[in-house]
Structures are given as structure tokens and as C-alpha cells.
Amino acid sequence: MSTSLFSLAFGVGTQNRQGTWLEVFYALPLLNPSAEIVAAVAPILGYTGGNQAIAFNTDLSSRLANALKGIDDAQAALLTRLAESHNPLVATLLAEDAALTSTPEAYLKLHLLSHRLVKPHGLSLAGVFPLLPNVAWTSQGAIDLGELAERQLEARLKGQFLEVFSVDKFPKMTDYVVPAGVRIADTARVRLGAYIGEGTTVMHEGFVNFNGGTEGPGMIEGRVSAGVFVGKGSDLGGGCSTMGTLSGGGNMVIKVGEGCLIGANAGIGIPLGDRNTVEAGLYVTAGTKVALLDDKNELVKVVKARELAGQPDLLFRRNSQTGAVECKSHKSAIELNEALHAHN
Missing domain, CATH: 3.30.70.2010 (Alpha-Beta Plaits)
Structure with missing residues (x-):
């Protein structure tokens, strides 16, 4: 052995x-x-x-x-x-690190993420959902749903009150681990298996799913889905949404670079490079047609957003008159276009 x-x-x-x-x-x-x-x-x-x-x-x-x-x-x-x-x-x-075969194995891998021993998408979580039973999370701990009614009656007969906080496959992270150097306004909104980097603040409406998280420091006011990893110094605005994927699913991993701002009610379906901004209310999916503008706001080229994935220093916005999604860069769009061609 x-x-x-x-x-x-x-x-x-x-x-x-x-x-x-x-x-x-x-x-x-x-x-x-x-x-x-x-x-x-x-x-x-x-x-x-x-x-x-x-x-x-x-x-x-x-x-x-x-x-x-x-x-x-x-x-x-x-x-x-x-x-x-x-x-x-x-x-x-x-x-x-193979596909999961038991509930204790599934919980161990979720712990590895929340203890910051492994970053999101650093583990195989194949088969995790069938191995996590749907549980009543209560003031007396985890209770099998088939046993819940009897436990509630037992509590009442003893003069006690059994409170059910949630019914879910995933518990909240802070019932298992509280990483050092974080602030979480509503602990019910961070699931076990989330990676919360030091210096991260998760505000009341923020949400962080398992196998997603933040490198920290940064502020989360919106949703960090499974498969999304937010870089240092980024701010996800209130109500924003990101569309990540499970590890091993074969789809694109959504990584948000350092110093990014995703505005309120905005969302992304592509990885962002460092210092990107997505204006409030704008969804940028992989297939979104994006107009590249030069420093004089002249159109250079129309590309699909996936071609801009991972590029630094971009501003995504919607033209208030035409409704077109536009992108500007700290360097001109012409230089960006040439860089994209060279990369491809």
C-alpha cells in the first residue's frame, strides 16, 4: 500500500x-x-x-x-x-482526486475549499449532487426530512421549539469553518465549499456558492456562482449575477481578474481580465456582439464577447441610443484588435 x-x-x-x-x-x-x-x-x-x-x-x-x-x-x-x-x-x-463515491468524501472536498486548501476548480466534484442528501438544517442540527415531523413533535412535547433554518443539500459555510480575515453580513448566503479569501467582505445581498469564491481582498454585493473565482480588489455590485459552471463540466471557467467592477444587476458569461468594468444592468454573455471603439469613440470592429475573454483594462457598456454593447480600452481598440489577431 x-x-x-x-x-x-x-x-x-x-x-x-x-x-x-x-x-x-x-x-x-x-x-x-x-x-x-x-x-x-x-x-x-x-x-x-x-x-x-x-x-x-x-x-x-x-x-x-x-x-x-x-x-x-x-x-x-x-x-x-x-x-x-x-x-x-x-x-x-x-x-x-477522483469522482466522489460517498457523502463523507463530498463533505471533505467542500471543506478543502472553504479551508482555503484548494481554490475553486482545483478539485473534481463530479457526482457531488447525488451524494449530498437534501437535509433540514435546524436549531438541533441536520435532520433527515423523513424524520423531521417526529422530531418537531418530540421538541414540542419537551417544551422546546425546533427551528428549521433551511432545507437544502448544502449547509452554510460558517457552521463548519470561518476563514480568517473575512466579513460576512448574512452567513446563510455563503455555502460550504465556497472559497472566501482573506480581506473579503460579503454584504447582506451577496451570495457565494460552492466551488466559487474570491481571492480577496474585495467586496461582494451580488452573486458569485459555482465556477466563478473573483480576483483581488474586485467589487461585484448589488444584484449582479455571474454564470459559472461546475468543475469537470467541460464548460468555460469564469474567472474575474483583479480590480474589476461588475455593476448592480450586471452579469458575465466570460472570464474577465484585470481592471475590467461592466456597467450596471449589462449582461455580457459569450455570444454577445460587442462593438470595439477607438479613443475617439469610432467603431473599429464588431466581435463576439468571448474574443475579449481575459483581456485587461476593458470597459463594457451599452449605448443608450442604439442599445448596442460597446467596449473601450485604456489602449485604443485598434491596438486591442491587433493584439487579439496576434493572440489568435
Whole structure:
């Protein structure tokens, strides 16, 4: 058995009454753990290779803690705490970054993103949706929807109130990890699996989906969809929308460069280079016809927006008289056109 792993994490989670995993919390996930760690824990867990989620009990947790003392004291301390758990424990070992096969694996990869160990589109999330059960997220934790009515009645009979915050496949990120150096006005609007870079502010109407996020610093007042990664110093205006894609989907990855401004109710379907501006209310999709203007506002050429993907220092706007989408650059459109031809 190889002692090389892509990722390893020890978690505590929730199962329904049939023993099906609903969610898993990993306090200290590891990316590319050392060979010493793998060699120490594999025999105790009975791990022989591949991608596996292995349930273990509190006695085994104590043995794992002892095995890791002097090798990784942080993991040893975590396992000592897990040995006190009344909830089910699981060790998830990923030999490779492959398609997902279990709920604990799916939760581990979402944790890797939100812990900033991997950036959006740095992981294979193929198969993630079927492996995430639709769960009632409540004041008493995750509850299977088939068990919710009974749990609500039990709470009432005890003089308690069971509040349901949401019914969704994804929990909010801050119930699992709060990255350092961020501000999030409404935590329900950032899903686990979002990558929130240091210095990022997510305002009340901002939303960040899993496998998307911000490099930081920057401000998010609109929507960052799955597959969108916003560069440093960018501002996504209130109500704006971006149209990203899931990792592994074969479609274009939407990356927003540094220092960009996407105005209120605007949106993009192409990657933006550094210091781009999209005026408020304008949607720029890959097939949008864009008129390139020179420094005298004269038409140089009409191109599809995908030809401008990733180019720096662009201003996208709509002509208020003709309705045409126009693009200007800090360098002239003629120079930009020549640069595009040279690139192609």
C-alpha cells in the first residue's frame, strides 16, 4: 500500500436512523498528508488503499491519537477530543482526486475549499449532487426530512421549539469553518465549499456558492456562482449575477481578474481580465456582439464577447441610443484588435 494520499481528515457527523450520513464536520482536513501520518493511521483503520470513508469508534480514536503523538500533534489533539464524541466518527482517506463515491468524501472536498486548501476548480466534484442528501438544517442540527415531523413533535412535547433554518443539500459555510480575515453580513448566503479569501467582505445581498469564491481582498454585493473565482480588489455590485459552471463540466471557467467592477444587476458569461468594468444592468454573455471603439469613440470592429475573454483594462457598456454593447480600452481598440489577431 502506498503511503501517499491526496487528502485525509478525521470527522464527526450526523446519520439518520438507517445509518445514512447526512453531513460530516472536519475540523482539521489535510491536503497531501505526510507519509508518516498515513503509515501511522492506516493499520489502525484497516486502510488498504483507494478512496475510502471508514467509520471508527471512540476507542479507535484514542489509539489513533496515541499513534500520531510526535508526528502531528494537532491531529493527535483532535483525535483525543473526538474520543469524547457521542456522535458517529469517520476517517476519510482520498488516494487521488477522483469522482466522489460517498457523502463523507463530498463533505471533505467542500471543506478543502472553504479551508482555503484548494481554490475553486482545483478539485473534481463530479457526482457531488447525488451524494449530498437534501437535509433540514435546524436549531438541533441536520435532520433527515423523513424524520423531521417526529422530531418537531418530540421538541414540542419537551417544551422546546425546533427551528428549521433551511432545507437544502448544502449547509452554510460558517457552521463548519470561518476563514480568517473575512466579513460576512448574512452567513446563510455563503455555502460550504465556497472559497472566501482573506480581506473579503460579503454584504447582506451577496451570495457565494460552492466551488466559487474570491481571492480577496474585495467586496461582494451580488452573486458569485459555482465556477466563478473573483480576483483581488474586485467589487461585484448589488444584484449582479455571474454564470459559472461546475468543475469537470467541460464548460468555460469564469474567472474575474483583479480590480474589476461588475455593476448592480450586471452579469458575465466570460472570464474577465484585470481592471475590467461592466456597467450596471449589462449582461455580457459569450455570444454577445460587442462593438470595439477607438479613443475617439469610432467603431473599429464588431466581435463576439468571448474574443475579449481575459483581456485587461476593458470597459463594457451599452449605448443608450442604439442599445448596442460597446467596449473601450485604456489602449485604443485598434491596438486591442491587433493584439487579439496576434493572440489568435
